[in-house]
Amino acid sequence: MTRAIEHNTLNQSHITDKTQTQKELKDRNERLELVLEATGAGVWDYDLVNNRNYIDKRCKAILGYEENEITDELEEWRSRWYIEDSEKIAEAIRLCEEGKTDQFDLEYRLQHKNGSYLWVRSIGRFIYNEQCEPIRAVGTISDITKYKEAEDRIIENENKFKDFARAIPDVSAIVDEDGRYIEVFGNKKHTLMPNLEMVGRTFHELFPAELADLMLEDIRLVIETGENRSMIREMDIGSVKRYFEGRTAPMQYQVNGKKTAVVVVSDITERYEVERMLKFTYELQRKSDFINDILSGNISLTEKTLEMAEKLKINFRGSLCCFLINVLGHSDKDQKDQRINDHSKQMVNRLIYLISNNTNYLVWNNCDKIGVLCESNLINDSNTPKDLTQSSIMTASELKAFLSNAEHGLTISIGISDFHSGIDCIKNSYKEAWNTLISAQCQIHKDGGVFHYKDVGLFQILSLIYEQDYSSEFVRKMIGCIIDYDKEKGSDLLITLEEILQSNNLKDAANRLYIHYKTLVFRKRRIEEILGVSLESVDTRLALAAAIKLHRLINTSISLLKRTPKRGG
Incomplete structure (x- = not known):
């Protein structure tokens, strides 16, 4: 009797455990069903031992089929692989079969019922026996076509943006609030640092501290205020001085929690030089006309004239001498050709521009010659006539060498006057330099030279009467x-x-x-x-x-x- 009671009790317990297990299994299946339904994923199960494949109705629905419209055969599904994806799918299966990995996560394309191809994501794993032989593979498939299309559009837009940024001659960059380059676009030869990788590096790693501080201040100010800024910087790139215009604008984009700004840098050296040259040419024309009018007698040197001269930054009140420079190039032998005349004028203007930018002398265009007025204190602190004469000859020689280096193939002759002071100093200096230059031209000086008024000998007397x-x-x-x-x-x-x-x-x-x-x-x-x-x-x-x-x-x-x-x- 007791044994019967114990047996019944055990049976009842077994039934209860089985019922509980079935309930838990049902609950898990329901939860799995809910997850699969929510994600739209389908389940597949492949028995490698018996070569049987199971494809659930969701997998078939993804490809547009009803459950009974397509078989579960493995070859049926392999035939739907996109041909360019076949190799990577086969490689993933091979690695699992060889035991090098027990799971995989692949994105590939399958053919839809309508003939098009869908992107799917297949996540699965292999199950092995005690001998580590694969006996089963299970996994899920989900449709990721919309995600891939969106990703492709994003990549396409990014590529368009990068191609556009690379195509324009400007250099553009995304920089964070610490002055670190996130992205850099543009033609490599136009970048500020053509031989260095800029991405990931900061302003202070690439530029001098003072310049880097200014650049970082601009970036932070733009990010803080949300307003665009622009600036022009002068920089030495190698041995060449160049000018850059930078335009900075804030961005909504953040990197590692840091705010960013976009910076567009344009090399405006050529434009800047053209603008400077145009301004210089205008000022040179005004100055040259004024001085030539004084020399020709069209303007008298009065106190009012001297005040006008000072507005043009011309000082006639000190002691000065005149250099008159005659320049001949290879093309100057035939002055009948108008193109050669134009070339000569351009050359003279270019040389005047170089002298003006590299000295403190007053330079003007005396038609095809270059006039230079030197104040005594600019070339020698001594007031001794002998010292001033030697200093003026040395200065003129240095000027001749400078012009020869700047423009090869020139024949340069320079006539130098004595130093003069007073209201007529410019006329007296110019006349002596002119007569010195003529005296030099009378003699054979094939390579040009530097000639001082005191050294022309008899020509000093003759120059006083030759116009009579x-x-x-x-x-x-x-x-x-x-x-x-x-x-x-x-x-x-x-x-x-x-x-x-x-x-x-x-x-x-x-x-x-x-x-x-x-x-x-x-x-x-x-x-x-x-x-x-x-x-x-x-x-x-x-x-x-x-x-x-x-x-x-x-x-x-x-x-x-x-x-x-x-x-x-």
């Missing part, structure tokens, strides 16, 4: 016959005469002319016959020498005056 009417009359009277003879016969007796007058004796003159001594003696007699004078007279020789130099002076002056305004004084 009687100077031409004096030349005609003294050597007119020789000039006419050379033109008619095609000879060079004037050159022979000049060499005789400059030499100590006829043998020296013959050597310098590369002719035989007897030939020179014959030429000397012929010259004396034409002129009707004896070359043995000291006074005659001096007069003839002065006439030849004055002749050269007049001809050179006429040549230079063709492109130069009338001089005052």
Whole structure:
């Protein structure tokens, strides 16, 4: 009796446990069903031992089929793999079969009933026996097509944005509130730091501290106020000075909890230089017209004029000297070509611009020549005339070297005046520099040079009279016959005469002319016959020498005056 009671009790307990287990299993299945229904996922189960596959109705519904419209056969589902995804699916299965992993998470495409392809996400795992052999694979499939389409649109938009940002010549960047570069776009050769990776680095890691502080202040101010800002910075990139315009605007985008701003940087060096050149050209024209009008006598130097000069930043009140620079390029040999004339003018303006930017001298355009006024205190602290003369020659030599380096292939001649003070200082300085330049042109200086007024010798006296009417009359009277003879016969007796007058004796003159001594003696007699004078007279020789130099002076002056305004004084 007791045993029967115990047996019944055990049976009742077993029934209760089984009922409880069934209830729990039912509850779990219901919960799983709710989860699958909520996520829209379908379940699949593949028995590797018996090669049986189970596909639930949700999996089939994802592909547009009713439960009985498509089989559970594995080959049926493999035939629906998108061909380009087949390799990665097979690779995931192989890794699981070899025991290298027991689970997988794949995104791939399956063919829908209507022939299109859907993106699905398959999450599954393999189950192994005691010998670690795969015996079963289970998992779920969910439709992620809308998610993938949205992702593709996001990627497409990002690519469009990046392509656009890279296409424009400006450099653009996303920077956080700490001045750290999050993204950098733009042509690599246009970036501020072309040889460095900027993403992930801060302003202070890339730029000098003072500049980095200013850049960071701009970023934080834009983020704080929500207002756009712009600025222009001057920077040394290598050995070249360049100008950049930066425009900064706040963004809603955050990175690691930090606010950001977008920065667009444009290299405006060329535009900036053009604007500076236009402004400089305008100011240069006003200044040059003013000075040339003074030199030509159109404007008198009065106290009012001096006040006008000071407004143009021209100081005529100190002690100054004048450099007059004549520049010839390879193309200046044929001045009849208008294009060559235009090129010469552009070259002169460019050289004036260089001098103005690199010195404190007053520079102006004297037609095809460059005028430079130097105050004595700018080139030498001494007031000793000898020291000032040497300093002015040295300064002019340095200026000549500077221009030669800036523009190769030029022939540069510079005439230097003495220092002058007072109301007429500019006229006196300019006239001496002009006469010095003419005197240099009268002599053979193929490579140009630097010439001071004190070193022109006899030309100092001749320059005072060559503009007068009687100077031409004096030349005609003294050597007119020789000039006419050379033109008619095609000879060079004037050159022979000049060499005789400059030499100590006829043998020296013959050597310098590369002719035989007897030939020179014959030429000397012929010259004396034409002129009707004896070359043995000291006074005659001096007069003839002065006439030849004055002749050269007049001809050179006429040549230079063709492109130069009338001089005052």
